Amino acid sequence: MSAYACPQGGVVIANEQAAAAAQDGAAHDAEDVPRDAPAEPVSPPRPRRRTGWIVALGIGVIALAVGVALLLLELQSMNARMERQQERIEQQERQIEEQKGLIDRKETFGTAMEELTATAREFEGVGVGGLVPSWQLSYLAESAWRHRYDAAAVERGTDEAIALMAQLSTRLMDARSQASGNSTGSVYEEVVDRLGDGFATTSIDDADRLCGADVLGCVDSAGPRTVHIDAAGAALPYMTDWLKTGIAYHEYAHVLQLTNPAPTESALAAFDGDHEWMADCFALTYLDGWSLDHRVWVSSFQYWDVSVGYGRTCDASQQEVLGDWHSQLGYRSEPVAQ
Structure with missing residues (x-):
């Protein structure tokens, strides 16, 4: 065995005998293999499974499902909001109609009261008392004010005013008939x-x-x-x-x-x-x-x-x-x- 210094500063160990032995072994191995022996079959390489795109596809499907679900939830929420908004609109329309009806009833009551008071004024100057129930006129007016937001109450007041006016009108006609004759x-x-x-x-x-x-x-x-x-x-x-x-x-x-x-x-x-x-x-x-x-x-x-x-x-x-x-x-x- 001999050694020498390598120019790059490393150490190389030379073993001539080992090198010769290695060459001899390789020659013997070559001689041992028959020349006419068939070559061993080589198996084709097994294809690799492409799992990456499957995973990506699954994630995409899940994301799509989540998106669809969120979209459906949003649509349901929008429908609910639209339904509530429609209900509010319908309620406001009903309130407007009710207010219009109440205004109409108030105007009808006002007309009836004007006609009633005009009829009552025809009794002025008559000394006979108890012909016009003054308290009832005041009651009708006060009641209408107390129940001014109650359409049914205003309508009842209108009916009472009309009935009282008819009663007073009949009394006036009877008096005129009485005064014009002498039974x-x-x-x-x-x-x-x-x-x-x-x-x-x-x-x-x-x-x-x-x-x-x-x-x-x-x-x-x-x-x-x-x-x-x-x-x-x-x-x-x-x-x-x-x-x-x-x-x-x-x-x-x-x-x-x-x-x-x-x-x-x-x-x-x-x-x-x-x-x-x-x-x-x-x-x-x-x-x-x-x-x-x-x-x-x-x-x-x-x-x-x-x-x-x-x-x-x-x-x-x-x-x-x-x-x-x-x-x-x-x-x-x-x-x-x-």
């Missing part, structure tokens, strides 16, 4: 119709029995707009048209007293609470020339001295009280706020 053909009815504008009626009957006393006439609180004249008293030989006129004034005063209780209660204090004294004062005040005592001539040498009333006249202060009382009677229209 009893008597002076009593003529006077009462004129004083009451047809809103007070006259009945010639058994007033003594009705009133429970011997009277020429009376007014019952159960029917305060009807003057009852005693038929027997009307047939007395001294009963002149003038006396009948004064009696009618007296009885009509009772109609006014009973149909206007509040102002009457205040005025009665000037007459010691006596309704008859106050009624006599009414006749004395409003029938020119009237007195409580009369001499009725039935021939050139015969006469009747007749006292009509309750024997008490009234002074100027009492007549002033009576005038104030009379100015407060009947219906007085007032603005009706809605």
